[in-house]
Amino acid sequence: DTGVSQDPRHKITKRGQNVTFRCDPISEHNRLYWYRQTLGQGPEFLTYFQNEAQLEKSRLLSDRFSAERPKGSFSTLEIQRTEQGDSAMYLCASSIVPGQAYNEQFFGPGTRLTVL
Amino acid sequence: AQKVTQAQTEISVVEKEDVTLDCVYETRDTTYYLFWYKQPPSGELVFLIRRNSFDEQNEISGRYSWNFQKSTSSFNFTITASQVVDSAVYFCALSETLTQGGSEKLVFGKGTKLTVNP
Numbered sequence: 595d596t597g598v599s600q601d602p603r604h605k606i607t608k609r610g611q612n613v614t615f616r617c618d619p620i621s622e623h624n625r626l627y628w629y630r631q632t633l634g635q636g637p638e639f640l641t642y643f644q645n646e647a648q649l650e651k652s653r654l655l656s657d658r659f660s661a662e663r664p665k666g667s668f669s670t671l672e673i674q675r676t677e678q679g680d681s682a683m684y685l686c687a688s689s690i691v692p693g694q695a696y697n698e699q700f701f702g703p704g705t706r707l708t709v710l
Numbered sequence: 711a712q713k714v715t716q717a718q719t720e721i722s723v724v725e726k727e728d729v730t731l732d733c734v735y736e737t738r739d740t741t742y743y744l745f746w747y748k749q750p751p752s753g754e755l756v757f758l759i760r761r762n763s764f765d766e767q768n769e770i771s772g773r774y775s776w777n778f779q780k781s782t783s784s785f786n787f788t789i790t791a792s793q794v795v796d797s798a799v800y801f802c803a804l805s806e807t808l809t810q811g812g813s814e815k816l817v818f819g820k821g822t823k824l825t826v827n828p
Contacts, residue, residue, distance in 0.1 A: 625813055636714075636801050636818030637755070642808060650808045650815075683753060689813070699816060701755040 596620060598702035600686050606708045607676055614672045615705045619688030626669050627699060628661055630654065631683040643669060644691070676709045683707075712737050712806040716819035723792055724827050731787045731822045733802030739763075743805040744778065744785045745816065750798045758800075761785065792826045799823045 599618045607613050619626050624645050629637035640659070641651045645666035655661075658676075663669040673680055683706050687699040713736040723729045735744065746758040759769065761778050769776045773790045789796055799821045805814040 627815065629816075634820070636803070636820050637816070638818070639815040642813060642815065644813065649813075685755065697813065698757070698760065700757075703752070703754045706753070 598686055598688050598700050600684075600702040600705050602705060603703060604706045604708075606710065608710050609676060609678060611676055612672065612674045613676055613707065614670055615684055615707075617669045617671070617686030617688075617702060619668070619686070620690075620700055623688035623690045623700075624666065625689045625691065625697065626663055627687040627689075628669070628671055629685040629687065631685060631704070632681075637683075637685055640671075673707075676707075678709045681707055681709045712739075712804050712817045714802050714804050714817055714819035716802055716822050718822045719820070720823045720825070722825045722827065725794060726791050727826075728788060728790050729792050729824065729826075731789075731800050731802075731824070733785045733787065733819060735783050735785065735802070735804045737783075737804060737806070739805075739807060743814070745803040745805075746776065746785075746787050747801045747803060747818075748798045749801060749821070755801070758787075789824075792824075794826050794828055797824060797826045 601616045626643045628640040631637040639652050640655050641661050643663040646663050658674045661671045683704045685704045686702045689697040689699045715734045742763045744761045748756040775788045777786045801818050801821045803816045803818045806817050
């Protein structure tokens, strides 16, 4: 399967713990995006990488959140000192630089985080 | 700021009924893209359609059809002869140009939960 993959698919943690999620984009896709989806809402943009450079961060991304894409391939999203409000589905998407009039974003299956 | 409004939170229909999901958007951009995604209970977003702001032609794909009207900033989605397998949450989304890197982010509505009963 050559789609976007995310690991783990589910994570349950206690408040105050740190968690890290991984996203593997489609091979050769140089753009990578993180979105967060809370219950009953649509996904909301968190941050975006072009290769290894993090080019934009939403104000939703508090200081407790950090994302990296060290070699321009996979990305990690870490949440420190988790809070119950962090419970959500974290979605990763990737796209490829133009070429095309529009760079379609392909989504992974998501990581569902539950903070107890 | 860009905004997508899906006023219908939940819709319930009986199989074989036609159903229309509404989407209204706001944008500053002169060029933009509109999307519909399906999210079944498994959670993965399934891409259904992308529409360029310069192309107002309606589109039909099997039982699915889309009506894009720039004059009313609407991009509505109709399922004809609905089936139980159509039950899912449907999201309308709008592209918003990011300030750096030349890419776009997607701005999603809150979704409409469609339940098709046998």
